Structure formats: C-alpha cells, structure tokens
Amino acid sequence: MTFYQELQLNQSGSKSLIKNSSDRRQKLRHTAIYIFKVFLTLAFCMTFVIAFSALFGQENSIVGVVFLLFVMVFRFADFGIHTSHSILCLLIIFAVLAFAPRLTNMAGPFLSLMINFGCILLMMILGCHNVLMSNHSTILLGYLLLQGYDVSGGPYRQRLAALALGALVTCLVFYHTHRKASYKRGLKDLFLEFHPDSTRTRWQLVIALGISTILFIADLIHLPRSMWAGIAAMSVMLPFKDDMKYRVKARIPGNIIGSLLFILLYFFLPPQLYAYIGILGGIGVGFSAAYGWQSVFNTFGALSIAVGLFGLPGAVILRIINNIFGALYGLIFHKLFHKSAETLLLRNGKTGT
Structure with missing residues (x-):
C-alpha cells in the first residue's frame, strides 16, 4: 500500500x-x-x-464545517442513483439547508415541528436510500448545526452565499468522483420505493418523526442547546437494532466522561490555553475508531463554544442533559414506532386492506 x-x-x-x-x-x-x-x-x-x-464572517464558521463535511463525505459516498440525478438531490438538500433552519427559528413550536418533519423526511428520501452509506449522519448533522447556530440579517445573506458556494463545490467534487458510476435507479425511483412495508422507509420515517418531535419537545420546555438532543437522537436511531443499543450505551457515558475531563482541563490549564481544548478534542477524535471515544472527544469542542454562552457549570449540565435526553428518547421512540408499525401492518393484513 x-x-x-x-x-x-x-x-x-x-x-x-x-x-x-x-x-x-x-x-x-x-x-x-x-x-x-x-x-x-x-x-x-x-x-x-x-x-x-x-x-x-465569524458567525458563519459553522457553514465552513458543514461545507467541509459534505465535500469529504460525498467524495466517497453516493446516493445509489444516476449521477446527474444525485447532483439534483444535492442541490435540493443544500436548498433545504439554506432556508429551513432559518424558518424553524422564526416560527413557533407547531409550525417548526411541521417544517422539521417535512424537510428531514425529504432529505432522508433523497440522500439516504442506501442505508449502508450512513449519509444521514452528514446531512442531518449539517441541518441541526445550521439550526443551532442561527443568524439573521446581513450574516444570513452571507450564509446563503456560503451555502451556494458549498453546493457548487460539493456537486463538482461529486461529479468528478462518481461520473463513471452506473445505476439503474433514478430520482423518481426514490419516491416509488418509499412504502410502509419497506424497512428502509420505516427507518426514514422514524428518523424524521423522532428528530422533529424531540426538537418540538425541547422548544416547548425551552431547553437551551436543543440541537445537542437532536444530534444525539439522530446518532442512535440507526436502521439496525444491535448498532442502536451499542450507540446508546456508548454515547451517554462518553459524554459524561468527556464533560468530566473537560472540567479537569478547564481547572488545571491556564486561561490562555482554553482555546486549545477544542483542538485537543479534534486530535482525540482523529485517533478514535470506537464510537464511545469519539463521543468523549467530541464533547471538548462542543463545550469549548458553550462555556462562553452558559458558563462552565451551565454548559456541562446542558451537554449531559441534552445527550441523555436525546439518546434515551431516540431509543424509546424507535421501539415504540416499530411496535406500532408492526401492529398496524398485522391488522391491515388480517382485514385484507
């Protein structure tokens, strides 16, 4: 090699x-x-x-993170359909990223619930047909980050320009690496194969409903940093049950351990080195293959930003609460959804409808 x-x-x-x-x-x-x-x-x-x-602008640094994630992921991953149709899917997804997070921050809880559900389901159908690619972890992470780091006015206009650039570069990279790929499916097939009998469809629905409802609940109870709960729920709601259980068992302790380590670093390091804790977390993630350790080190970067907004105790408490809430909610919602779906399918089968 x-x-x-x-x-x-x-x-x-x-x-x-x-x-x-x-x-x-x-x-x-x-x-x-x-x-x-x-x-x-x-x-x-x-x-x-x-x-x-x-x-x-500094307010749009998160767009740079999302831009980079999309380019790095879709350099290798594809959508399982014709390349030209995949590029159209990417453009639609970027359009959703450009407008939906802003709209949800302007709307009330009930309208935000509907926007979140519709947009997340659309992105799941367009970008996550091949469940093994795990494209949802990139697409929905981008959506939740843009929603959590909202801007308005001039910075929002700059955000639109930044996302337009991100869409252009991602599409060019995608075309360059996947132009020779050959698939029988097209964009239309993504919707034709959307059916409640399909395991993939039920997973897409549980993701859309699970994330939109947890954000709705967080909005109703005015839970700060609710995007952390949404990301936690998204991260554990996988199409395979064993993987989901492993994620829940790893994510909750990982975030608690990461928060405790962050507190130790915060107390023992001089203030001028606080800015480097997030970088240390990035190095840790780079060396971590196991999901649990990735959860530990991801906590460093998240808390480095949140401490400036909520103080050290507030940031740590919110990080732990949101992740426990999100992970457990994702697990319970996933189980209840699939039990309900199986009951309905059995009932329809017996009645012949």
Whole structure:
C-alpha cells in the first residue's frame, strides 16, 4: 500500500493495518503515517474553517464545517442513483439547508415541528436510500448545526452565499468522483420505493418523526442547546437494532466522561490555553475508531463554544442533559414506532386492506 493510499484510510482501517503489520519496521511506518494523517487533517480543517470565516464572517464558521463535511463525505459516498440525478438531490438538500433552519427559528413550536418533519423526511428520501452509506449522519448533522447556530440579517445573506458556494463545490467534487458510476435507479425511483412495508422507509420515517418531535419537545420546555438532543437522537436511531443499543450505551457515558475531563482541563490549564481544548478534542477524535471515544472527544469542542454562552457549570449540565435526553428518547421512540408499525401492518393484513 502506497503512502497516499494509507492517507485515504479511516481510523479503523489505519488501526487494522498497524495491528496486522508483520514486522516492527512496518508497524512503525504505518503508525507514523497514521499520526501524520491525523495532524494533517486537523491542520487542513482548521485552516479551511478560519479562511472560510474570514470570507463569510465569524458567525458563519459553522457553514465552513458543514461545507467541509459534505465535500469529504460525498467524495466517497453516493446516493445509489444516476449521477446527474444525485447532483439534483444535492442541490435540493443544500436548498433545504439554506432556508429551513432559518424558518424553524422564526416560527413557533407547531409550525417548526411541521417544517422539521417535512424537510428531514425529504432529505432522508433523497440522500439516504442506501442505508449502508450512513449519509444521514452528514446531512442531518449539517441541518441541526445550521439550526443551532442561527443568524439573521446581513450574516444570513452571507450564509446563503456560503451555502451556494458549498453546493457548487460539493456537486463538482461529486461529479468528478462518481461520473463513471452506473445505476439503474433514478430520482423518481426514490419516491416509488418509499412504502410502509419497506424497512428502509420505516427507518426514514422514524428518523424524521423522532428528530422533529424531540426538537418540538425541547422548544416547548425551552431547553437551551436543543440541537445537542437532536444530534444525539439522530446518532442512535440507526436502521439496525444491535448498532442502536451499542450507540446508546456508548454515547451517554462518553459524554459524561468527556464533560468530566473537560472540567479537569478547564481547572488545571491556564486561561490562555482554553482555546486549545477544542483542538485537543479534534486530535482525540482523529485517533478514535470506537464510537464511545469519539463521543468523549467530541464533547471538548462542543463545550469549548458553550462555556462562553452558559458558563462552565451551565454548559456541562446542558451537554449531559441534552445527550441523555436525546439518546434515551431516540431509543424509546424507535421501539415504540416499530411496535406500532408492526401492529398496524398485522391488522391491515388480517382485514385484507
């Protein structure tokens, strides 16, 4: 395997390569490349987001994060349909990202519930037909981040321009890497294959209903930083039950441990180094293949921002509450939805309808 090919591996791939190395020299070489890749990726991401913020304003730095996520993910992942139709799907998804998060922040709880449900379901149908690609984790994360870091006025107009640039670059990268892919399905088939008897359709519905209702509840009780609850619910509501249970068991302790470690760092580090805690979290995520450890280190970046808004105790409490609420709600909602769906299907089968 060449140096460049090793750089393309994810954490699991790199760690597996190191583990299966036949001799000490090869193990050291693969380890050195892995460490270099983590720091190179972090340096590139930081440079990109800083440059993006300078161009479109500090309030829109989150758009740089979403932009980068989409390009990095859809360089490899596709939608399982004709490439030209996939590009149309991407454009529609970016249009949703541009307007729906802003509308939900302007509307009341009930109208926001309907907007969230409709938009999330649309994005799930367009971008998540192949469940094994896990495209929802990128698309819905982007949606929730833009909703949580809302802007208005001039910064919102800059956000629209930033998302337009993101759509253009993502589509160009997608076309370049997937132009030779051949699929029989087209855009129309995504809707034709949307049926309640389908396991995929039921998963798409449970994601749309689960996330929209948890955001609705958080809105009603005025829970700050509700996007964390939405992200937690989205993260655990997977199409496969065993994976979902593992995520719940890993996410809740991971966020509690991450919050405790953040508190220790906050107390022991001098104030001038606080800004680097988020960077430390990014390095930790880069070295983590297990979901639990990713949850631990993701907490660092989230709390680094939230401390400035809520103070240390408030940020930590909100982080833990939102993640426990989101993870447990996702698990319970998923079970109740599927039990209800199975009951309805059995009843319809008996009545012949």
